[in-house]
Each structure stands twice: as C-alpha cells, then as structure tokens.
Amino acid sequence: MKKIHIIGLGLLGGSFALAAKKIFPELEITGFDSDSENLGVAVEMQLISKALPEPGKDTDIVILATPVDTLFEILDKTLSKVGEKTLVMDFGSTKDQLCQQVSQHPKRAQYLAVHPIAGTENSGPKAAQVDLFDGKVMIICEMEKTDVHLKKMAYDIFDALNLRLRFMDPKDHDLHLAFVSHLSHATSFVLGKTVIDKTADERNILDMAGSGFASTVRLAKSSPEMWGPIFLENKTNVLEALDSYIDHLTAFRNRIANYDSEGLKADMREANKIRNILDFKE
Structure with missing residues (x-):
C-alpha cells in the first residue's frame, strides 16, 4: 500500500491521516475538502501532501469522511472512476441506507462500509488527533460483499492503528x-x-x-x-x-x-x- 486519498479533512479524516503517516511514513496521502479553508489548513498542517479533487488511478484506498447526507453521491462518483485495484470506504455514522443505495453498483465489491467509534465534540482539521483511533472499535458492515484482497489492505491498516474490529448488520x-x-x-x-x-x-x-x-x-x-x-x-x-x-x-x-x-x-x-x-x- 502506497497511496491513500481522503475526501473530507475534518476530525475523522484528519486524525486518520495523522495516524497513518505516523505508522507508515512512506505513505503518500492526498485529499480534498469542499470547504476551501479546511483544505488549506489540512495542507498547511501537512495532513495531506497534496490537494487533489479526485484520487489518482493508482490510489490504494479512498476514505470518505464527509457528512452522511453527501456520502452516496460521492461514493457513487468515486467508485465509478477509481481503478479496479482501489478500495473505497466511508466513515459515516449511518449504514443501512447507504448500503442499500450502493448494493447494485457494478463496483460494489470495491466498497467497504465502516464506522470508527471515535470522535470528540470538536470539528475541522485543527481538531485532528494522532491517537484518536488508538484502541477504538471499528464497525464493519457487509464485509462479505467486499473483495477479499482489497479489504485485506483495510484490515492491515486497521490492525496497525490498533483498532478493534466488530462486524455488524447495517440495520x-x-x-x-x-x-x-x-x-x-x-x-x-x-x-x-x-x-x-x-x-x-x-x-x-x-x-x-x-x-x-x-x-x-x-x-x-x-x-x-x-x-x-x-x-x-x-x-x-x-x-x-x-x-x-x-x-x-x-x-x-x-x-x-x-x-x-x-x-x-x-x-x-x-x-x-x-x-x-x-x-x-x-
């Protein structure tokens, strides 16, 4: 795994970037945020190495960390454009509706529905914490619908971040x-x-x-x-x-x-x- 792209550079997206960079210094992390101020802060803080509106074709993992009402549109667009060796996962706090919406997508096997039980009352990239995910639970839904080779990349990074995995039905x-x-x-x-x-x-x-x-x-x-x-x-x-x-x-x-x-x-x-x-x- 060499490249990660994060869409949504607030508390969760920013904290994941910090933790991943600490554990994998050689990892290239690019990203995008619809809020230009947040995007600028993320670059300034070096949460990401480069601001890109879309992930490159050679990106290994794309993480969606945006408000839940934006996720399906971004997920649908992202899945349609990424290469066949890219895994896309979201950090949304709701899962049932999103899993239903994406169920018929031709690239459904490249999507992993996850929810880190981690957070604070603060928001934005300045709220990012390098240890936010340490020891926390990562809920995974419908893991059987994701390509086994692609989700192994996710499991490897979750293990490196000391996340405890739990598997649940979206409902x-x-x-x-x-x-x-x-x-x-x-x-x-x-x-x-x-x-x-x-x-x-x-x-x-x-x-x-x-x-x-x-x-x-x-x-x-x-x-x-x-x-x-x-x-x-x-x-x-x-x-x-x-x-x-x-x-x-x-x-x-x-x-x-x-x-x-x-x-x-x-x-x-x-x-x-x-x-x-x-x-x-x-």
Missing part, C-alpha cells in the same frame, strides 16, 4: 447507534438549548455550572452540519430512541412531582447499573 448498526450515540447527542443539544433559553432571563446561571453540567452538555458543541444529517438519515431509529427517553424522563418527572422518594431512588439505582457496563467496557 443493527443503525438501531444500536441511535441509542448509544445519536440519542446522547440529541439530548445534549436540547439540554444546551434549554439552559441557553434560561440564561436570557438569568445571566448568572452559568456561573453556577460545575463539572457535571460541562460533561453532560459537552456534546452540544458538536457540529450541526454533521449531526443534523445523521438524525435525519437515521430518523426511524432516532425517533424510537427519543420516544423511549421521553417516556423515562416523564416518569422521572412524575416521581418528583408526586414526592415519590422510594420510586425516584429505585429508578436511579437501576440507572446506576450502567456503571457495571461501562467499567466492563473499559
């Missing part, structure tokens, strides 16, 4: 992510908006915000340009997750309204069980 991926990722971002955005609305009347409210508020609302700093499309692309599953959350939130509110001390504590003790899951995961 299961989108359902599970709606609950463990998309819901947390949605609730954080709403919490942030709720507090901001309150500060219109009480300017000093944020003076009382401690670490608990900061950690809970951290995701509200995430990019709307990235997360708006995710919520809409995964609409059915996100709505299911939100409906379940609203039901639990309403029940919690009712326990407070009714001075139900024991019920309130029982709900919180049940929620405490998440500690066992997260401690085991770590």
Whole structure:
C-alpha cells in the first residue's frame, strides 16, 4: 500500500491521516475538502501532501469522511472512476441506507462500509488527533460483499492503528447507534438549548455550572452540519430512541412531582447499573 486519498479533512479524516503517516511514513496521502479553508489548513498542517479533487488511478484506498447526507453521491462518483485495484470506504455514522443505495453498483465489491467509534465534540482539521483511533472499535458492515484482497489492505491498516474490529448488520448498526450515540447527542443539544433559553432571563446561571453540567452538555458543541444529517438519515431509529427517553424522563418527572422518594431512588439505582457496563467496557 502506497497511496491513500481522503475526501473530507475534518476530525475523522484528519486524525486518520495523522495516524497513518505516523505508522507508515512512506505513505503518500492526498485529499480534498469542499470547504476551501479546511483544505488549506489540512495542507498547511501537512495532513495531506497534496490537494487533489479526485484520487489518482493508482490510489490504494479512498476514505470518505464527509457528512452522511453527501456520502452516496460521492461514493457513487468515486467508485465509478477509481481503478479496479482501489478500495473505497466511508466513515459515516449511518449504514443501512447507504448500503442499500450502493448494493447494485457494478463496483460494489470495491466498497467497504465502516464506522470508527471515535470522535470528540470538536470539528475541522485543527481538531485532528494522532491517537484518536488508538484502541477504538471499528464497525464493519457487509464485509462479505467486499473483495477479499482489497479489504485485506483495510484490515492491515486497521490492525496497525490498533483498532478493534466488530462486524455488524447495517440495520443493527443503525438501531444500536441511535441509542448509544445519536440519542446522547440529541439530548445534549436540547439540554444546551434549554439552559441557553434560561440564561436570557438569568445571566448568572452559568456561573453556577460545575463539572457535571460541562460533561453532560459537552456534546452540544458538536457540529450541526454533521449531526443534523445523521438524525435525519437515521430518523426511524432516532425517533424510537427519543420516544423511549421521553417516556423515562416523564416518569422521572412524575416521581418528583408526586414526592415519590422510594420510586425516584429505585429508578436511579437501576440507572446506576450502567456503571457495571461501562467499567466492563473499559
């Protein structure tokens, strides 16, 4: 493997470039971003060696790290133009619709659907971190539909980046992510908006915000340009997750309204069980 081309040079695309260059110094990484400022910063930071609107015919791997509502158009165009020895993969947070859309493409075997479970609330090439992927999970969907020789290149680089591979059905991926990722971002955005609305009347409210508020609302700093499309692309599953959350939130509110001390504590003790899951995961 000698050449990688990255389309979308934000947090994920930029971090992948940094990590790949550190492990494979001889690797040539080119790239493109529709935001000219991001593209200029990526070149200045040497995330890429050269800005190219399209990958060269001898490119080994093309990575798509753009908002999910742009992925199919870019994937379709890229697959149609690359050589037969090039692998194309995307880093999108939703997979079911994209996998269905690309299912009949003549070069479907040159596509690998992946999703790195890595990120921060920051965006753009300046947010790139060389260790962002280290030890993280890389979900792979429909791996059996990808050419075995091409996906070996991806597996080799994933292994070098210390990524842990998990294989999932696209529908299961989108359902599970709606609950463990998309819901947390949605609730954080709403919490942030709720507090901001309150500060219109009480300017000093944020003076009382401690670490608990900061950690809970951290995701509200995430990019709307990235997360708006995710919520809409995964609409059915996100709505299911939100409906379940609203039901639990309403029940919690009712326990407070009714001075139900024991019920309130029982709900919180049940929620405490998440500690066992997260401690085991770590």
